[in-house]
Amino acid sequence: DKRSLMETAVENCERSLMKDRLEKSADITVRTQALNDLQEVLELPGPPLRIECIDISTLAGKETVGSLVVFEDGLAKKSDYRKFIIKGERKDDLSSVYEVVSRRFKDSPEHDNGRFSYQPSLLVIDGAAGQVKAAETALRDCGISIPVVGLAKRLEEVWVVGQSEPIIFPRNSHALHLLQRVRDEAHRVAIGHHRKRRNATSLKSSLSGIPGVGPITIKSLLSTFGSLKNIRAASVS
Numbered sequence: 237d238k239r240s241l242m243e244t245a246v247e248n249c250e251r252s253l254m255k256d257r258l259e260k261s262a263d264i265t266v267r268t269q270a271l272n273d274l275q276e277v278l279e280l281p282g283p284p285l286r287i288e289c290i291d292i293s294t295l296a297g298k299e300t301v302g303s304l305v306v307f308e309d310g311l312a313k314k315s316d317y318r319k320f321i322i323k324g325e326r327k328d329d330l331s332s333v334y335e336v337v338s339r340r341f342k343d344s345p346e347h348d349n350g351r352f353s354y355q356p357s358l359l360v361i362d363g364a365a366g367q368v369k370a371a372e373t374a375l376r377d378c379g380i381s382i383p384v385v386g387l388a389k390r391l392e393e394v395w396v397v398g399q400s401e402p403i404i405f406p407r408n409s410h411a412l413h414l415l416q417r418v419r420d421e422a423h424r425v426a427i428g429h430h431r432k433r434r435n436a437t438s439l440k441s442s443l444s445g446i447p448g449v450g451p452i453t454i455k456s457l458l459s460t461f462g463s464l465k466n467i468r469a470a471s472v473s
Contacts, residue, residue: 257417266410267310273411274358277403278396280383284358285309287414290340290371291362291422292322292332293429300327302336303426306356307418319429330370333361337374355382362419364388364402365395372397387419443467 271283278284287307294300302320306313320339322332337359359375359382361367368386375382386395392412393402405412442464443454461467 257413267414270410270414271310273409274414277405277411278358278383278385278394280358282357284356284383286354286356287358287360287418288340288356289360289362289418289422290333290336291419291426292329292336293423293426294322294327294329294332300332301426301429302332303422303429304336304340305418305422305425307414307421310414312421317425319425329363330366333363333367333370334374337371338378341375341378341380355380357383359384360415360418360422361386362389362422363395364393368395368397385415387415392416 268283271285274280275283285308289305289307290302292300292302300322302322304318304320306316318340320336322335324331324335341355359371361371361384363386365386368384371384371386375384384397387393388395388402391402391404393404394412394415395402405415443449443457457467461470
């Protein structure tokens with residue numbers, strides 16, 4: 237009974253926090269304050285009106301993927317989101333960050349049919365000093381100069397290129413809350429992309445062992461039922 241009560245309390249807290257964050261994100265005054273605070277603390281030339289954030293998701297180096305989310309004026313711009321499948325031989329976190337940043341900014345702004353015809357004011361990486369360095373190296377190799385920071389989950393500290401110590405924002409900082417929303421959204425997209433690919437791979441491996449079931453049948457089953465559980469529950473017809 238006490239465990240059930242605790243779980244209910246935690247769920248209520250999470251919902252309250254989400255409601256609070258959504259209300260703040262909808263408040264233009266709060267968003268403006270957050271952008272201005274980021275400009276001041278990170279010493280940016282102007283408020284970061286376009287923020288892009290990259291996150292990597294993997295499981296023991298398998299099905300490694302990356303996500304890129306975009307916030308403009310403090311609000312998510314989902315039409316500009318991108319998902320990446322890591323192609324390089326090395327699929328560790330730093331190499332994956334380097335690859336995603338390189339693919340995003342290579343030959344910019346001509347690629348992506350104009351969706352990225354201008355650069356972000358700030359690039360955020362889900363990670364600490366190592367991930368920030370990998371991103372900064374990729375930008376330099378692409379001939380791009382953009383402010384880049386990392387937001388580490390452990391203490392929610394902000395890592396900046398060239399600084400040995402992270403920046404610690406006050407816990408009630410609107411700027412920190414905005415960075416957290418951006419990072420959490422990138423994490424959500426990356427996790428969803430990774431889970432979808434992992435489930436598809438698992439399903440394919442389960443079906444490929446059945447005599448008479450080939451790639452075309454597997455593709456048809458995947459598109460129709462979506463999961464092994466649904467296939468098992470389906471009638472013969």
